[in-house]
Amino acid sequence: MQTQLEKNRARQRARHPDFLRTALIVLVFALPIIGILYLYSLINGSLDSIQAFGFGFLVSSKWIPNPPNGGPPILGALPAIYGSVVTTTIALLFAIPISLGIALFQSDLAPRKLRLPSIFLVELLAAVPSVVYGLWGILFLVPFMSNSVDPWLLGSLGFLPIFSGYANGLGMLTAGVILAIMIIPYGSAVMREVVTAVPRAQREACIALGGTRWETMRMAVIPYASTGIIAAVVLAMGRAIGETMAVTMVIGNVARITPSLFLPAETIPSVIANEFTEVAGNGIYLAALFELGLILFAVAFIMNLIGRLLITRLAFHGKVASDA
Amino acid sequence: MPKSIATRRLINKVFIVCSTLAFLVALVPLLSILYETLYKGFDALNFDFFTQMTPPIGGPGGGIINAIQGSLIMVAIASLIGIPIGLFAGAYLYEYPGRVANNCRLIAEVLTGVPSIVTGIVVYVVIVATFHSFSAFAGGIALSFMMIPIVAISTHESLKLVPNSIKEGGLALGVSRPKTLLYILVSTAKSGIVTGIALSVARIMGETAPLLFTALGNQFMMNSIFGPAESMTVLIYEYGTAPYQSAHVFAWGAALILLLLVLGLNIVVRIASRLKPVTPI
Numbered sequence: 001m002q003t004q005l006e007k008n009r010a011r012q013r014a015r016h017p018d019f020l021r022t023a024l025i026v027l028v029f030a031l032p033i034i035g036i037l038y039l040y041s042l043i044n045g046s047l048d049s050i051q052a053f054g055f056g057f058l059v060s061s062k063w064i065p066n067p068p069n070g071g072p073p074i075l076g077a078l079p080a081i082y083g084s085v086v087t088t089t090i091a092l093l094f095a096i097p098i099s100l101g102i103a104l105f106q107s108d109l110a111p112r113k114l115r116l117p118s119i120f121l122v123e124l125l126a127a128v129p130s131v132v133y134g135l136w137g138i139l140f141l142v143p144f145m146s147n148s149v150d151p152w153l154l155g156s157l158g159f160l161p162i163f164s165g166y167a168n169g170l171g172m173l174t175a176g177v178i179l180a181i182m183i184i185p186y187g188s189a190v191m192r193e194v195v196t197a198v199p200r201a202q203r204e205a206c207i208a209l210g211g212t213r214w215e216t217m218r219m220a221v222i223p224y225a226s227t228g229i230i231a232a233v234v235l236a237m238g239r240a241i242g243e244t245m246a247v248t249m250v251i252g253n254v255a256r257i258t259p260s261l262f263l264p265a266e267t268i269p270s271v272i273a274n275e276f277t278e279v280a281g282n283g284i285y286l287a288a289l290f291e292l293g294l295i296l297f298a299v300a301f302i303m304n305l306i307g308r309l310l311i312t313r314l315a316f317h318g319k320v321a322s323d324a
Numbered sequence: 325m326p327k328s329i330a331t332r333r334l335i336n337k338v339f340i341v342c343s344t345l346a347f348l349v350a351l352v353p354l355l356s357i358l359y360e361t362l363y364k365g366f367d368a369l370n371f372d373f374f375t376q377m378t379p380p381i382g383g384p385g386g387g388i389i390n391a392i393q394g395s396l397i398m399v400a401i402a403s404l405i406g407i408p409i410g411l412f413a414g415a416y417l418y419e420y421p422g423r424v425a426n427n428c429r430l431i432a433e434v435l436t437g438v439p440s441i442v443t444g445i446v447v448y449v450v451i452v453a454t455f456h457s458f459s460a461f462a463g464g465i466a467l468s469f470m471m472i473p474i475v476a477i478s479t480h481e482s483l484k485l486v487p488n489s490i491k492e493g494g495l496a497l498g499v500s501r502p503k504t505l506l507y508i509l510v511s512t513a514k515s516g517i518v519t520g521i522a523l524s525v526a527r528i529m530g531e532t533a534p535l536l537f538t539a540l541g542n543q544f545m546m547n548s549i550f551g552p553a554e555s556m557t558v559l560i561y562e563y564g565t566a567p568y569q570s571a572h573v574f575a576w577g578a579a580l581i582l583l584l585l586v587l588g589l590n591i592v593v594r595i596a597s598r599l600k601p602v603t604p605i
Contacts, residue, residue: 129530242439
């Protein structure tokens with residue numbers, strides 16, 4: 001025997017067959033669909049270039065979209081890949097120590113009252129749009145580098161090939177510096193999360209043994225959080241490689257491989273940003289830009305996957321340790 | 325030989341000073357950007373700046389009304405698409421934990437790390453090439469692709485913070501699962517969810533790369549969302565890299581307005597949530 005209440009419920013359920021549930025299931029698939037859309041468009045768009053240049057695309061250093069003799073375009077991604085690797089390396093050299101310093105400052109060292117405001121200020125740095133960094137870069141940082149930093153490096157370390165050439169401002173060093181500034185907030189935020197997740201007992205044990213703060217960090221906190229710190233570096237690296245606007249505005253955009261950090265160069269995203277609207281019916285050229293996009297997508301995908309999996313592993317590790 | 329106490333204390337002091345310096349060093353660019361933008365952007369501001377359309381690059385006078393219009397409309401399109409999908413996807417991740425949810429969450433995280441220029445060329449293929457026209461609509465779609473994973477992750481994180489007892493309380497009173505989710509969980513996690521949405525709006529408002537090949541740019545007001553549109557960010561890029569002093573002043577002015585909107589939204593949201601740190605996305 002059904003009661004009236006149960007009858008009503010059954011009728012309601014028949015009328016609204018769990019609308020919300022259906023909506024949830026349908027809409028969560030937006031995420032994988034977007035992912036597949038990226039993969040499909042990029043692979044489909046770059047097929048011509050993959051067929052024309054094959055593996056040589058990655059190792060050829062010639063980038064001649066419209067040869068003067070009217071022949072087919074000769075396109076190689078090496079200058080862009082080289083520029084991306086160099087600028088990202090410069091960025092990480094600056095960003096890793098500074099981010100770790102900020103993370104430890106915010107998690108352990110700053111007076112309690114200053115912690116939240118200090119996190120807030122660094123978050124504001126993350127909120128500044130990339131194109132505003134670029135504007136500041138080209139109109140403030142570039143003149144500053146070419147008038148102050150570059151001449152000084154030329155004078156003192158000019159015998160090194162990486163500091164050869166002339167002070168120019170537009171180049172890989174400036175791009176690396178601006179990238180460092182842009183990834184510090186993200187890197188330090190991820191590092192702060194993993195450092196804060198280190199159990200209190202870990203810190204207290206070292207302090208109880210008479211360790212100073214530095215020794216606590218070096219012997220108890222950093223080793224425990226090392227997986228997470230590496231993950232933060234990998235994730236920040238993924239961001240640095242894909243950063244487009246600010247780099248495009250300060251790197252000078254010249255397809256060339258040069259040891260000098262002062263000279264204009266290009267990165268994978270800067271080539272796409274600069275040349276995509278100029279392809280005008282040149283099919284292979286367009287496909288080559290898509291292939292650059294595919295490379296960028298693949299690299300960012302792998303970096304994020306590695307970073308996320310490392311963090312997940314760390315979360316598991318932390319859970320086990322706190323349960324024990 | 326073990327180090328003396330004095331040496332250890334000294335090393336400790338050096339460490340604390342270095343760490344504090346790292347924090348202060350990071351603030352230098354922030355202050356410099358704020359100072360430069362306020363100082364140089366202020367010169368550009370006048371009545372025309374908010375009421376006229378953009379002049380040709382390097383030309384005299386004009387304003388950024390078409391860029392403001394384009395930016396606001398594209399952010400609105402992106403929000404209309406991105407917020408509901410992101411919200412529901414985030415709610416799914418929370419409500420049905422399991423293999424599907426784990427994988428979708430991982431995909432969302434990876435998508436937030438995809439360079440925004442890649443989003444630009446993907447939407448170029450999907451929308452612009454299909455309809456043979458650059459458009460504000462395509463720009464809005466590109467921005468929504470960036471927004472969906474961000475909103476999904478921040479919604480998921482906010483829901484996870486709701487104590488289990490509240491959820492169980494609802495279920496124990498005989499409230500159905502969907503209603504518990506909608507009326508109890510979401511309303512408890514409301515402030516976190518709203519924070520996440522507001523921050524994602526601020527984030528996409530500052531995006532340039534996805535708009536370069538989708539909305540393109542437009543010197544005039546846009547008549548239809550299916551035609552090209554100017555945006556504040558693309559304007560800053562084009563005028564900032566042009567070799568004219570007057571164009572630079574213009575770019576600083578637009579950057580000032582953009583910073584006021586983006587940082588203003590960030591500051592309001594953060595202060596409303598009492599500076600609680602958010603998950604880095």
